[in-house]
Amino acid sequence: MTIRNVRDHGQRFRPRMACLKKVESVVLEMQDPKTGVKSQNQRLVITTIPHAVTGEDIVAWIANRFKTNTLEARAVGTMMVAFGYIYPLQDHKRLILKPDTSLYRFQTPYFWPAQQWPVEDTDYAIYLAKRNIRKKGMLELYEQATRGTSASQHALVLPYRLEYAWSTSLYIDAAGKERKKPDRVVFECQERAYWVVHRPPPGTVSAMDYGTDRMVDPNMEEVKKKTSDYYRRIIMFTQQCIMRPRVKSSVSIGALVKYSTTYKEHDPFLHSSLPSNPWLTDDVTYWALNLPNVETPTKMRVERWTFSFGELLTDPRGRADFRLFLKKEFSGENLAFWEACEDLKWGAAETMKEKAQQIYKTFLARGAPRWINIDGKTMEITVKGLSHPHRYVLDAAQTHIYMLMKKDSYGRYLKSPVFKDTQKKAIAPEAHRFSDAQLEQNAKRRRPSLSPIILRQQEEEQKAKLAASGPVDITQLCRFTAPVPHLAVYTGICEATSPGLMTLPNSAACPSPISVAIDSTPASERRFDGNGGPSSSHFPSIAEVSISEEENQLPAPKSRMSLSLTRLLRRGCNAPSVFASLSPKCAVTTGGGKVQPLGVEPLAQPQPRRIANFFQIKVDIPPECRIYPIDSEDEEDDSPDTARGTVKEIICPWETITKQDGAG
Amino acid sequence: MPLSNNKVADDGSSAEPLQDEKAMVDSLIKVVACYRHLASCVGGCTDSSSLRRDLGKTRERAQTLALSCRKHLTTRLRDKTLPDAERKETERLWVSFSSCLELLHADMSKVLSMVKHFSLANNSAMVQTGVQEGSAEVAARALSLPDLQKDAGPQTSSLEGQEQSHLEQEIEQVDRTLDDMESKVNVLRWTVEALGPQYTDPESTDSASLTLLSVDEETTQQICGRSQMFAAMLLCSVAIFALVLSVCVVFLV
Numbered sequence: 001m002t003i004r005n006v007r008d009h010g011q012r013f014r015p016r017m018a019c020l021k022k023v024e025s026v027v028l029e030m031q032d033p034k035t036g037v038k039s040q041n042q043r044l045v046i047t048t049i050p051h052a053v054t055g056e057d058i059v060a061w062i063a064n065r066f067k068t069n070t071l072e073a074r075a076v077g078t079m080m081v082a083f084g085y086i087y088p089l090q091d092h093k094r095l096i097l098k099p100d101t102s103l104y105r106f107q108t109p110y111f112w113p114a115q116q117w118p119v120e121d122t123d124y125a126i127y128l129a130k131r132n133i134r135k136k137g138m139l140e141l142y143e144q145a146t147r148g149t150s151a152s153q154h155a156l157v158l159p160y161r162l163e164y165a166w167s168t169s170l171y172i173d174a175a176g177k178e179r180k181k182p183d184r185v186v187f188e189c190q191e192r193a194y195w196v197v198h199r200p201p202p203g204t205v206s207a208m209d210y211g212t213d214r215m216v217d218p219n220m221e222e223v224k225k226k227t228s229d230y231y232r233r234i235i236m237f238t239q240q241c242i243m244r245p246r247v248k249s250s251v252s253i254g255a256l257v258k259y260s261t262t263y264k265e266h267d268p269f270l271h272s273s274l275p276s277n278p279w280l281t282d283d284v285t286y287w288a289l290n291l292p293n294v295e296t297p298t299k300m301r302v303e304r305w306t307f308s309f310g311e312l313l314t315d316p317r318g319r320a321d322f323r324l325f326l327k328k329e330f331s332g333e334n335l336a337f338w339e340a341c342e343d344l345k346w347g348a349a350e351t352m353k354e355k356a357q358q359i360y361k362t363f364l365a366r367g368a369p370r371w372i373n374i375d376g377k378t379m380e381i382t383v384k385g386l387s388h389p390h391r392y393v394l395d396a397a398q399t400h401i402y403m404l405m406k407k408d409s410y411g412r413y414l415k416s417p418v419f420k421d422t423q424k425k426a427i428a429p430e431a432h433r434f435s436d437a438q439l440e441q442n443a444k445r446r447r448p449s450l451s452p453i454i455l456r457q458q459e460e461e462q463k464a465k466l467a468a469s470g471p472v473d474i475t476q477l478c479r480f481t482a483p484v485p486h487l488a489v490y491t492g493i494c495e496a497t498s499p500g501l502m503t504l505p506n507s508a509a510c511p512s513p514i515s516v517a518i519d520s521t522p523a524s525e526r527r528f529d530g531n532g533g534p535s536s537s538h539f540p541s542i543a544e545v546s547i548s549e550e551e552n553q554l555p556a557p558k559s560r561m562s563l564s565l566t567r568l569l570r571r572g573c574n575a576p577s578v579f580a581s582l583s584p585k586c587a588v589t590t591g592g593g594k595v596q597p598l599g600v601e602p603l604a605q606p607q608p609r610r611i612a613n614f615f616q617i618k619v620d621i622p623p624e625c626r627i628y629p630i631d632s633e634d635e636e637d638d639s640p641d642t643a644r645g646t647v648k649e650i651i652c653p654w655e656t657i658t659k660q661d662g663a664g
Numbered sequence: 665m666p667l668s669n670n671k672v673a674d675d676g677s678s679a680e681p682l683q684d685e686k687a688m689v690d691s692l693i694k695v696v697a698c699y700r701h702l703a704s705c706v707g708g709c710t711d712s713s714s715l716r717r718d719l720g721k722t723r724e725r726a727q728t729l730a731l732s733c734r735k736h737l738t739t740r741l742r743d744k745t746l747p748d749a750e751r752k753e754t755e756r757l758w759v760s761f762s763s764c765l766e767l768l769h770a771d772m773s774k775v776l777s778m779v780k781h782f783s784l785a786n787n788s789a790m791v792q793t794g795v796q797e798g799s800a801e802v803a804a805r806a807l808s809l810p811d812l813q814k815d816a817g818p819q820t821s822s823l824e825g826q827e828q829s830h831l832e833q834e835i836e837q838v839d840r841t842l843d844d845m846e847s848k849v850n851v852l853r854w855t856v857e858a859l860g861p862q863y864t865d866p867e868s869t870d871s872a873s874l875t876l877l878s879v880d881e882e883t884t885q886q887i888c889g890r891s892q893m894f895a896a897m898l899l900c901s902v903a904i905f906a907l908v909l910s911v912c913v914v915f916l917v
Contacts (some may be wrong), residue, residue, distance in 0.1 A: 031789040051709065051792040108793040109707030109778050115775070117770065171690075171697040178801040179701070186794045187802075188706060332747065339696060 016218040025153035052103040082207035087193030111194040276432035282442035291315040299428040309406040325418040333370035342399035356389035707782040707794035718803035
């Protein structure tokens with residue numbers, strides 16, 4: 001027979017409080033006239049009420065019963081008072097057990113805390129109404145507030161409760177009149193104690209606090225009829241349990257051990273953090289030293305970067321260091337691409353399409369300014385996905401680049417002078433040694449930190465600054481391919497001279513590296529294969545960064561790259577611009593190996609103009625810049641018609657159809 | 665006994681059944697209040713077979729009252745020709761009645777679990793709550809009976825079992841009553857306005873018991889103890905006596 005509580009509609013149940021039953025049994029043990037707690041009489045003005053117990057008696061009894069010391073017994077006693085099984089007669093608002101002669105009494109079982117029944121607001125309303133009548137409005141502030149709020153709440157939903165509360169309280173009062181005075185006093189004490197426990201004044205710690213409610217009633221006995229459906233579900237469940245992928249414990253435990261040994265010194269619970277843990281000493285030096293974009297990181301932080309590539313990337317300072325290193329190696333586009341993908345994944349939905357397009361134009365399109373080297377299959381998948389962009393469309397490419405960086409750049413980074421320099425400069429603060437007085441002073445001087453809104457604004461400003469300063473390692477040739485500042489998380493730190501580079505094309509003194517490079521066609525570069533050797537040592541990283549497996553099959557492009565490099569070096573142009581010139585070519589020649597086999601053929605054609613137009617990376621000013629996808633041969637034919645100086649924009653392959661009309 | 669009858673004037677013939685129903689609902693609330701008082705004694709040191717019996721009797725009375733209330737109110741609310749003011753009044757009564765019934769249900773469930781725990785027949789330990797007298801008077805008020813048999817005889821476990829099952833049945837019945845009420849009459853509870861304290865019972869402003877409590881607290885908060893105060897008073901009286909004497913002496917001299 002299940003007896004439902006009418007008011008509970010099955011949505012919220014209190015979690016199990018298993019301690020209640022145990023405390024109840026202890027309380028009942030205390031009642032034993034022979035072995036229980038000694039009781040005495042409480043003397044009020046006129047009457048005496050029996051069954052009052054002193055605090056020290058309770059403590060002594062508990063200590064004796066459980067064979068513990070008095071401190072422990074006192075704690076247990078306080079717990080019993082906090083739950084409401086015993087209530088103090090004097091100082092009824094403080095629910096603690098005082099181990100002296102202050103008097104306590106046992107609560108009647110009607111008012112015991114129960115697992116099954118939550119304490120109803122209507123009862124509280126009745127109680128407050130009663131007290132209001134008696135005291136003629138002299139309720140405590142919080143009680144008034146509660147009455148007010150509960151009244152207003154109830155007024156919105158349950159106005160009848162109020163009226164009911166009034167009338168019921170009157171009748172309860174009247175019914176109570178029949179009892180003798182001492183009993184009435186006792187009843188009032190009981191009720192008052194009950195409500196102190198279950199509706200504590202704000203700011204007090206209540207023993208009745210629990211976390212969130214449960215969806216399932218923990219007290220309900222699950223008496224399911226074992227139908228075939230029930231058994232079928234049990235079978236399915238166990239089958240799925242068996243089919244779950246399992247890891248051998250040797251493997252998982254090994255991983256745990258490895259993790260623990262690596263991180264144990266960095267765990268603030270296991271090791272004291274230097275200089276001091278702000279939560280313990282109220283001294284915020286630790287946080288000041290470990291800000292996201294601090295100049296000199298601490299030694300511990302730098303050590304963490306060596307643990308794994310993920311650690312390096314997640315730490316903003318580490319990422320900045322890595323970015324610096326990549327800049328020196330001229331492979332910053334990988335990190336930029338990775339950051340761009342993260343931005344896409346975590347960004348707002350409305351800008352997603354534009355971001356995806358921007359990323360394609362900047363990183364993935366053929367001849368893009370910051371072309372990244374991913375294998376053909378991934379490129380195919382990505383491009384296909386980009387026609388219907390969503391958050392995770394660049395996931396495959398991102399993972400590829402991440403693995404590339406991890407296997408390749410990360411190792412070199414750890415051996416690089418950049419990192420070694422950072423390591424040397426890292427500070428190792430000394431541990432603080434505060435005296436008690438100093439600790440108190442620190443506690444007094446606590447101030448709230450910057451609001452997260454402000455922090456976020458600062459972050460955004462920094463990002464914008466970073467982006468506005470342009471990309472780091474290659475010249476932005478076409479204005480249209482320059483990343484829009486608000487979307488340009490990934491452009492990295494800029495070179496101060498990049499504006500100067502923009503004017504380079506016009507200056508005769510240093511002709512544009514791009515045009516120079518374009519003039520020297522791949523075909524012509526092939527003639528200079530032999531010269532490639534010596535210069536390759538200057539910028540080995542350039543070659544390495546764009547390395548993929550297929551490049552090994554094409555040594556020629558490498559030497560081509562380095563060849564034009566030497567020539568440009570002799571002209572004293574900036575390295576970034578050099579690389580800028582090289583990367584598109586590289587892109588087409590090397591990356592094109594797999595993606596577009598046709599790509600190689602046009603390079604073989606000895607028509608520089610043709611090829612130049614094919615690449616479409618013109619330095620000159622006219623604002624259109626277009627890079628055609630490889631299979632639009634007709635546009636290649638058109639290109640000689642266009643002025644050599646036209647700068648065309650990169651379009652995305654899925655826009656080809658629409659772009660035809662709006663071209664030029 | 666019902667208090668409201670003194671206050672409400674006669675409105676007319678149609679108001680009569682309303683008064684009757686009001687009286688019925690009021691008496692139901694009273695009985696439920698008495699039941700609550702009795703329930704608070706269960707498991708305490710005054711728990712006895714007579715208490716249990718009183719509980720049962722009060723419960724039965726509450727049930728009968730509830731059934732009759734429900735019948736009347738349902739018929740009235742289903743009556744489409746009811747004027748608006750009366751309908752409002754009836755709805756208010758209905759809402760009071762339903763909440764009263766819910767309270768009774770909660771109390772009965774509590775009593776059931778307590779009775780299972782504190783079985784008289786098995787002589788389980790009762791909590792010493794400080795209550796001294798039995799609650800016979802409360803039951804008397806509830807049942808409107810001038811006298812009651814004081815002794816109900818010892819309880820056996822079989823009797824107790826019977827009582828418990830009886831109680832469970834009654835709880836189920838109240839459950840069903842509430843369900844019926846919900847389904848038969850559609851009263852939107854949030855549209856019913858509360859009237860506030862209509863009844864001011866002069867009896868209930870008796871603050872005697874409260875003063876007992878407050879005095880008790882004051883005595884503990886006193887800075888000086890009782891004996892100290894006595895000594896201080898003694899000193900004061902002696903000082904005053906001395907003063908009076910000196911004044912007399914001065915006068916005489």
